[in-house]
Amino acid sequence: MLVLETETGPRPDNDECWRAVLERDRGYDGRFVTGVLTTGIYCRPSCAARHPARANVRFFAEPEEARATGLRACLRCRPDDTARDEAAVALALQFLRDPHAERLSLAVLAERTGYSAPHFQKLFSRAVGLSPAAYARSVRADRARETLTSGASVTTAIYEAGYGAPSRFYEASSKRMGMTPSAWRQGGRGITIRWASVETSLGPILIAATEKGICRLSFGEGPDELAARFPRAEIAAGDAQFAKLCDQVVSAVERPARAANLPLDVQGTAFQEAVWEQLRAIPPGETRSYGEIAAKLGKLGASRAVGQANGANPVAVLTPCHRVVAADGSLGGYAYGEEIKRELLRREAEG
Numbered sequence: 001m002l003v004l005e006t007e008t009g010p011r012p013d014n015d016e017c018w019r020a021v022l023e024r025d026r027g028y029d030g031r032f033v034t035g036v037l038t039t040g041i042y043c044r045p046s047c048a049a050r051h052p053a054r055a056n057v058r059f060f061a062e063p064e065e066a067r068a069t070g071l072r073a074c075l076r077c078r079p080d081d082t083a084r085d086e087a088a089v090a091l092a093l094q095f096l097r098d099p100h101a102e103r104l105s106l107a108v109l110a111e112r113t114g115y116s117a118p119h120f121q122k123l124f125s126r127a128v129g130l131s132p133a134a135y136a137r138s139v140r141a142d143r144a145r146e147t148l149t150s151g152a153s154v155t156t157a158i159y160e161a162g163y164g165a166p167s168r169f170y171e172a173s174s175k176r177m178g179m180t181p182s183a184w185r186q187g188g189r190g191i192t193i194r195w196a197s198v199e200t201s202l203g204p205i206l207i208a209a210t211e212k213g214i215c216r217l218s219f220g221e222g223p224d225e226l227a228a229r230f231p232r233a234e235i236a237a238g239d240a241q242f243a244k245l246c247d248q249v250v251s252a253v254e255r256p257a258r259a260a261n262l263p264l265d266v267q268g269t270a271f272q273e274a275v276w277e278q279l280r281a282i283p284p285g286e287t288r289s290y291g292e293i294a295a296k297l298g299k300l301g302a303s304r305a306v307g308q309a310n311g312a313n314p315v316a317v318l319t320p321c322h323r324v325v326a327a328d329g330s331l332g333g334y335a336y337g338e339e340i341k342r343e344l345l346r347r348e349a350e351g
Contacts, residue, residue: 012028012031012032014059017032017034017045017059018054018057018059020045021034021045021047021051021057022051024045024046024047024048025045025046025296026045026046026122026126028045028046028295029044029045029046029079029082029085029126030082030086031045031295032045032059032060032061033045033059033060033062033063033066033079034047034057034058034059034060035057035058035059035060035066035069035071036052036056036057036071037056037057037058038052038053038056039052040070040071040072041071041072041073041074042060042063042066042067042071042072042073042074042079043074043076043077043079044074044077044078044079044082046077047074047076047077047079048076048077049074049076049077063079063080084114085123085127086127088113088114088115088120088123089113089123089124089127089128089298091112091113092109092112092113092120092124092132093128093135095109095112096109096132096135096136096139097139103136106120106121106132106133109124109132120132126298127297127298128270128274128297128298130270130273130274130277135270138269138270138273139270190234191210191230191233191234192210192211192233192234192236193208193209193210193215193226193230193233193234193235193236194208194209194236194237194238194239194242195207195208195209195216195223195226195235195236195237195238196237196238196242196243196246197222197223198246198249198250200250200253200254201253201254202219202253202340202343202344203219203220203340204219204220205217205218205219205220205249205250205253205316206218206219206220206221206222206225206226207238207245207246207249208226209242209245209265210265212263212265213262213263213264213265213266214245214249214262214263214264214265214266214315214318215230215264215265215266215314215315216229216314216315217249217314217315217316217317217318218314218316218335218336219316219336219337219340220336223235245262248260248262249262249318252317252318253317254347255347256284256317256320256322256344256347256348257284257285257347257348257350257351258284258351259284259317259318259320262318264315264318264319266314266315266319268309268312269309271297271305271309272309272312274297275293275297275306275309275310276309276313276319278293278296278297279293279310279313279319279320279321279323279324280319280320282320282323282324284320284348284351285348285349285351286323287323287324287325287345288323288324288325289303289324289325289326289327290303290304290306290307290310290324290326290327290332291303291306291327293306293310293324294306303327306324307324307333310324311333311335316335316336317344320344321334321335322334322340322341322344322345323345323348331345
């Protein structure tokens with residue numbers, strides 16, 4: 001397979017390029033441009049213009065290569081403005097990460113970066129994996145967790161994290177952390193996690209959940225591992241109501257292609273949550289490589305970071321980290337062994 005190197009990473013082969021064009025996949029913007037010989041223009045892979053015939057298309061690693069053959073930039077998708085897009089996202093990230101900066105709406109961010117609000121929303125979401133508002137909430141919550149874990153008071157955490165009022169902090173903490181700020185600072189003290197070890201055709205699984213949702217689903221673990229992960233929470237055996245949830249989880253393991261949309265109580269960094277969101281977007285029966293996930297997030301070259309976020313997934317199957325494979329199509333690693341991963345993929349392929 002011929003792979004051409006670009007400044008942003010290897011240019012995909014022609015088949016992959018054409019597939020990206022047909023799907024108008026924005027994750028490939030900046031990795032190559034599409035030259036249309038009949039019209040004399042070159043475009044981004046995501047260009048919204050009508051697709052040309054495959055026989056009339058050539059792919060170029062860089063816009064300069066396309067211009068050297070006499071092609072000109074498309075006025076609709078403006079493929080030469082990639083650097084401007086990246087600079088705009090970087091500027092927005094700088095604003096959103098500053099705890100002392102004013103809270104900026106999407107409209108203000110778009111105005112400061114020189115884009116319309118709808119276009120900048122799409123641009124930012126493609127590059128980061130979260131909307132500007134979701135990213136800002138994630139940053140504040142991450143900062144709050146760090147401050148609370150260091151032993152600071154809740155009041156200190158409120159202002160150092162950039163929340164405008166205590167009520168906003170408590171509301172966001174409850175939704176994102178699954179526990180109150182004081183409980184988080186005390187290592188989960190006062191939170192009850194119910195659990196059960198249940199047999200499946202793939203072996204025993206540990207299922208644990210708070211009142212908000214499932215916080216741990218793993219193969220081969222038990223109460224000792226659960227207690228190590230949540231050292232100050234109250235670990236209690238599941239009741240009859242919990243048994244109904246376990247039945248749904250077992251069904252998801254036995255038939256992963258038809259897994260129900262079960263409530264989750266999980267948390268991670270902004271990047272981890274963006275990766276997990278991408279995992280849940282992979283259709284059953286399909287796989288993606290670590291590099292493809294990185295490209296979807298606009299993080300070319302971040303395959304290793306995607307792998308680490310993939311490995312940090314706390315709820316196997318429900319967030320389908322088993323659908324990520326190595327670049328060469330081999331299974332790659334899996335926390336619970338390749339045999340389980342292979343079987344999950346086989347079951348999904350069969351529907």
